[in-house]
């Protein structure tokens with residue numbers, strides 16, 4: 001398997017950062033997409049369906065099974081109510097007080113749970129565990145925290161997962177993590193870790209929470225518990241690679257999946273239907289992320305292959321000029337929420353606003369007042 005030549009040392013297929021077969025880190029072809037194309041020619045794509053572990057794993061026999069929902073979020077996902085979730089994107093700015101205040105406000109507005117990112121683009125900010133703990137203990141808010149492989153070794157990841165369980169946070173969302181692109185001009189002087197990829201981290205998380213051991217089989221104190229979610233990209237080209245990776249993630253122990261932001265129900269349904277055909281049974285949460293400009297929409301569509309309808313793009317352009325970009329976004333997202341709420345394939349909605357400053361939190365609150373009513 002072409003782990004070597006991949007800057008992130010992926011062992012289980014491509015990361016989510018590449019675009020149309022081009023590596024996220026530099027301009028060369030993604031070695032994993034190349035490997036898939038060759039396997040397709042030889043009709044051997046089944047080799048991409050099974051999680052691969054490395055020699056650092058001495059616990060290799062575990063086969064994680066679906067579990068009874070224990071966290072409030074998972075009970076909602078598997079129950080009659082589709083949860084409305086808000087994602088706080090933590091950047092380098094944002095104090096603990098500010099983040100806690102944001103969580104309090106969005107929770108009061110109707111969001112059922114809050115997720116928190118793990119240093120997007122490699123820009124160090126506050127560890128999401130601190131505000132998550134405050135929100136859970138002082139405000140009683142249901143939390144899910146993102147964790148990436150970018151900045152921690154597997155030993156540090158085990159410690160972090162134990163802290164999650166110790167704080168009573170019931171859900172983690174695992175991803176490989178993006179390359180520290182903020183430092184593009186000086187990219188090789190930053191040393192991201194990438195000791196694991198999202199599939200191996202999912203498996204490690206299930207070792208911790210199912211068997212209460214680490215990757216070496218060492219018994220961990222207590223009986224740590226949390227549910228394990230993963231990320232799914234509806235725009236990966238070719239989509240079958242992403243679906244095969246979802247098969248692996250499910251085998252490694254994933255219990256739910258959160259999509260990258262979608263702007264049409266079609267993009268969501270295409271992903272879920274293809275996943276179901278390959279035997280992926282876990283629930284899917286659809287993410288919505290308002291765009292701040294027409295230019296941003298064009299960039300996502302042309303560079304990342306994101307499906308963005310013409311009418312939404314034109315609406316962004318018009319309302320940018322008029323200064324109504326956020327209220328236009330809220331109306332568009334409410335309409336999309338109505339369509340998604342009627343689909344049985346949708347198990348919840350995650351609303352993402354980048355940052356916690358400016359009008360973005362007000363925008364989320366405005367959206368939540370109506371969206372929570374639509375989903376209930």
Ligand code: SF4
Nearest residue numbers: 006015018023024030
């Ligand atoms: S796009 Fe991701 S998986 Fe592919 S070569 Fe680059 S870092 Fe590796």
